[in-house]
Every structure is written in structure tokens, then in C-alpha cells.
Amino acid sequence: MAMEGLTNQPFLTADPLAMLETCLRHISTRVYYHYPDPKGLVGPIDEGVSFDARQKVAQAARTAAEHVRQAAAQRQDSRTARTHLQRVFGAEFPKWASKAASGS
Secondary structure: OHHHHHHOOOOOOOOHHHHHHHHHHHHHHHOOOOOOOOOOOOOOOOOOOOHHHHHHHHHHHHHHHHHHHHHHHOOOOHHHHHHHHHHHHOOOOOOOOOHHHHOO
16 A cells, blocks of 8 residues: 555655655555455455454554654754654654764
């Protein structure tokens, strides 16, 4: 679904955050529809996925897309932007460190 979300964008941009937001928004709606195996090796990938599970995935993708949008809007404030991206990618995403703290 992620590849579909990226390749079916009406335009490709050099802005990775804009592309990620578009991809996540695509997933948030695409998850409700039948999804055949792209390689055709097995049956539908979504077989047996409950509506409740689809709703959870859709909500998580919408929330992630909103954090990516907010990170993009806060580019001038690296700390805030990184905080939003950590909410998307998790605690392992690099934390913000000031240049003074890093010794630069």
C-alpha cells in the first residue's frame, strides 16, 4: 500500500515529508478496500482482517499523516518537528540535540 501511495501521487515532489504525508493519507483510505497480493503468490493480503482492525490502521495512518504535516509546518523549529516525527517513527527516531550540546 505504501508503494501504491507513493507511485500514484498526482505529482512527485522532492519534499520527503510531503510524500510521506500523501502516502499515509492514501493508506488511511485504501485499507478499507480489497487488496490482492501484488505478486500474485497467495490470496488477498487483507483476507481475514476485521473491520475493527482496518479502522485502527486507518486511524493510526491519519494520526501519523497529521504529525508529518505538523513536522513539515515546523521545519524552522527542529525540536518541535522532530517531536512530531518521533510520534510517527517511535522512540528510536533521533532526538533533537542543540549544536551546543553536540559540541558543534
